[in-house]
Amino acid sequence: MKFNNFNVQISKKATIGKNVKIGDNSVILDNVIIGDNTIICNNCIIGEPLSDYYENAEYENPETIIGKDSLIRSHTIIYSGSTIGNNFTTGHRVTIREHMKIGEHCRIGTLSDIQGFSEIGHYCSLHSNVHIGQKSKIGNFVFIYPYVVFTNDPTPPSNVCIGPTVGDYSQIAVFSVLLPGVKIGTHCLIGAGSIVGKDVPDYQLVLGSPAKPVKDIRQIKSRETGESHYPWPYRFDRGMPWKGIGFDEWKETNQ
Amino acid sequence: MKFNNFNVQISKKATIGKNVKIGDNSVILDNVIIGDNTIICNNCIIGEPLSDYYENAEYENPETIIGKDSLIRSHTIIYSGSTIGNNFTTGHRVTIREHMKIGEHCRIGTLSDIQGFSEIGHYCSLHSNVHIGQKSKIGNFVFIYPYVVFTNDPTPPSNVCIGPTVGDYSQIAVFSVLLPGVKIGTHCLIGAGSIVGKDVPDYQLVLGSPAKPVKDIRQIKSRETGESHYPWPYRFDRGMPWKGIGFDEWKETNQ
């Protein structure tokens, strides 16, 4: 139904794995390497050249690596110069700028705008319309919900660029802003609409503008069960590597 | 000027009404049914297959119905499996996921991201960049302004999914968040930047984070006239079915 090889353009300098499908009107540019079984849907641009391309006749596109078994949904733009692990999934109209390092099993939702020069670990889920400023550092198993913004300039405009850091297993709810250089610990929960300007210790729920500590996340009950929901890896395993094993058992053999 | 039938792809399993125009580079996939006089602009995908398509060789696209006299602006993606009424209008780059039920005379603005599995009544207007999570239920004559988010997971991440409900004639201003399962009554006004975690009774203005009751909407004056502006159907009729009739007269014969 899709994948008719209609208007597909693939650079001779690109390396395409086995069983890769590329959707109509999509473009794969120089020095892109796509892993086996990956699907690129319609109207995507993979390996978008950096700004220097428009000014420098000698410009050479840096290498762009997209892992195997990935699904890049339509209208997504991935700049050249990034390395993305296996089992990567995007929504539609995602923009990923240059010099990103993204781990395995990550998901970046529709309309998200990743400004480049940042790191995202493994098994992270960025939902729709997440904005990650440059110099951000996101751990593993981090979930970021719609309309969250990572900022990096404390006195705009300036030449200072210090991104936020987020520890493993933390959750950042809708419409939260991480202010420049803030450090979120592991297993934190940032409530909806928080403006976070101070570092957040592990296992902390913070909320508000400015965000203030509310309680330890281990005191939060599930509406479904009435029991503690956090740390969430004991209650939720969809798509997680501890599925069918249990979090403690998985941790013992993996950390 | 437009509509040159350039690079248009229409599935043989699609049903296209009379006087339908389809813009350049647009794709109409299997089992899409488009009503008479509808215009699909450039670079749209109508009937985008569900995730199962990528894994299941037997996949059959569910039926997608788009009513007559509709205008779908460019770069819009509508998944298969939704039913949308007549006189539907979108802005650009709208994403509508599967299993939506949308009434007649609705408008969904540029960049809005409708996650599917939800209901929207008649004569609703979602402005730019509205995010509707799954399991939401929106009544009739509801206006939702830019950057409003409907959420559905009270303890993220979890397997609980309980969307918000919004009653007829309610207005939700920019940057508001409806928290999971919250019920907004009829004729409510949710002020800009509100985080709404508690149910809101009919005719209530709420504001803030967390949103608190401020006053009855019937006490709000218009800047233009100095008189009460709400309930708004007595003061505003652009595009409404009571235009030229009056709201009371229309109600008598229609409710």
Place this chain on the structure above:
Amino acid sequence: MKFNNFNVQISKKATIGKNVKIGDNSVILDNVIIGDNTIICNNCIIGEPLSDYYENAEYENPETIIGKDSLIRSHTIIYSGSTIGNNFTTGHRVTIREHMKIGEHCRIGTLSDIQGFSEIGHYCSLHSNVHIGQKSKIGNFVFIYPYVVFTNDPTPPSNVCIGPTVGDYSQIAVFSVLLPGVKIGTHCLIGAGSIVGKDVPDYQLVLGSPAKPVKDIRQIKSRETGESHYPWPYRFDRGMPWKGIGFDEWKETNQ
């Protein structure tokens, strides 16, 4: 690598300057005038017709002017009827509606949604995902950060449309909302997440929801130097006309 003249459509009624490059799958419609050396990337629509086009057989596209030395990134849509100065730059997927007047050396970031009927001065920088409602007026050297919204209807829905005004050199941080008709002075700083309903005098930092005065911006220190950072034109000159001259010297000869 790009610019293969693949699927490019240019109206015979368009005027294209010298050394203009137009990317694959892009469309230039009637009465568009593009200045010398400008680059239009892939999948753009320049001169998108107004709504009247769909209803009026006699429709004539109004003139659209894009200055020289500009860079319009991919998937951008610019409606007909706007005038944009030289050295204009956009990110990806920008939407610019009709009847905009935009000065020279402006930049509008990825996903921004400019609703038309507004003015933007010279050397303004709108970052990603900025929403400018109709009837807004933005001075010169204004920086607007991601997810800022300019509103214009004080009692929605109504027929009143009064946009905000922003003075020269002001900075509006992420997730701020300017309420209808509000006037921001010159050299102001609107802190992240502010909802601004009252006019802001020159040199004022405001913050919060509702936004309240915090201090004079000249009292804010730079994290980098520990010294006053504002007024910022004394500390920051990247892309500014006083670069290499100094702000005072430049002002003497230019204002």
